[in-house]
Amino acid sequence: MRFLGDVLQTIFGFMLPEQASQGAHLVDDIFNFVTLLSIVGFIGLMGAMTYFIIRYHRSRGEKSAYIPHNAVAETIWTVIPTIIFLGIAFWGIWAYFELQKVPNDAMKINVTGKQWMWEFTYKKDNKEVSVSDIMYVPVNKAVKLDMTSTDVLHSFYVPSFRIKRDTVPGMKTHLAFTATKKGDYRIFCAEYCGTSHSRMRGTVRVVSQKRFDKWLDREISESNVTDPIELGSRLFMRNCITCHTTTDKKKIGPGLQGLFGKKREFSNADGVVANAEYIRESIIAPNTKIVNGFSGQMNSFAGLLSEKEIDYLIEYIKTLK
Numbered sequence: 001m002r003f004l005g006d007v008l009q010t011i012f013g014f015m016l017p018e019q020a021s022q023g024a025h026l027v028d029d030i031f032n033f034v035t036l037l038s039i040v041g042f043i044g045l046m047g048a049m050t051y052f053i054i055r056y057h058r059s060r061g062e063k064s065a066y067i068p069h070n071a072v073a074e075t076i077w078t079v080i081p082t083i084i085f086l087g088i089a090f091w092g093i094w095a096y097f098e099l100q101k102v103p104n105d106a107m108k109i110n111v112t113g114k115q116w117m118w119e120f121t122y123k124k125d126n127k128e129v130s131v132s133d134i135m136y137v138p139v140n141k142a143v144k145l146d147m148t149s150t151d152v153l154h155s156f157y158v159p160s161f162r163i164k165r166d167t168v169p170g171m172k173t174h175l176a177f178t179a180t181k182k183g184d185y186r187i188f189c190a191e192y193c194g195t196s197h198s199r200m201r202g203t204v205r206v207v208s209q210k211r212f213d214k215w216l217d218r219e220i221s222e223s224n225v226t227d228p229i230e231l232g233s234r235l236f237m238r239n240c241i242t243c244h245t246t247t248d249k250k251k252i253g254p255g256l257q258g259l260f261g262k263k264r265e266f267s268n269a270d271g272v273v274a275n276a277e278y279i280r281e282s283i284i285a286p287n288t289k290i291v292n293g294f295s296g297q298m299n300s301f302a303g304l305l306s307e308k309e310i311d312y313l314i315e316y317i318k319t320l321k
């Protein structure tokens with residue numbers, strides 16, 4: 001059977017995306033067989049028709065026999081196609097259930113469809129991490145997806161794995177697969193879900209178990225950082241570094257090294273000693289006190305940074321000695 005399947009795959013395989021999961025051939029075998037059957041049927045039908053057109057052409061003056069019906073022929077053309085089509089149906093049902101099977105040692109990933117992105121949540125040792133767009137999975141490892149949606153119907157579709165299932169708000173749906181080849185494979189949303197439906201794409205990145213473990217450990221530790229100084233330094237690099245250095249060098253704004261506890265002089269207010277309150281004010285209402293020698297070029301971060309984030313930034317700026 002496998003030999004026949006491989007032969008057909010060699011002939012018709014170009015029509016489908018790359019097979020990159022263990023169950024992919026279950027789908028492709030049916031597709032290939034139906035394609036073969038269609039081609040044989042088409043040639044047979046057209047061939048017989050052409051033969052009859054020529055053989056019984058009016059110019060030959062043949063008078064056809066009067067045959068009102070033929071029980072044998074009718075039975076044959078009813079029974080044989082029925083067997084073939086029922087066979088295809090049962091084959092399809094069998095393959096469907098085969099693809100549903102989840103090995104006991106399957107790794108679980110939670111998938112959430114939301115307008116308009118895919119989010120993947122991994123758990124390890126009571127810690128969890130959510131990432132979007134790229135779903136990492138180890139090669140040759142069974143994976144079970146527990147899926148849901150936060151808003152409308154979406155459909156999680158990975159053509160190269162031959163898997164597709166709706167994600168439904170308030171309901172859990174499942175998929176299982178075992179990726180067999182390293183590489184990147186496209187994820188599509190296959191259920192029209194609003195304006196940016198067509199851009200609701202993602203990637204399955206199949207990597208070695210070793211790389212996967214490394215990646216997951218890194219993601220988990222990154223997302224579980226609780227050190228305020230580290231968090232503050234990240235916020236600073238993202239929001240402030242364009243105008244401030246962490247040394248005493250000026251950029252658009254003053255260098256912030258040694259700021260904490262330093263006497264500040266302003267062009268529009270009385271001087272103060274820089275403390276947490278002053279730094280908070282500098283972030284939320286920068287123009288209340290404009291440092292001598294600078295102009296009011298800093299925009300307020302009120303509403304852009306949370307109270308917590310401002311605290312982290314203050315903790316970080318304190319360390320710039």
Ligand SMILES: [Cu+2]
Pocket residue numbers: 113116153154155189190191192193197200
């Ligand atoms: Cu969608």
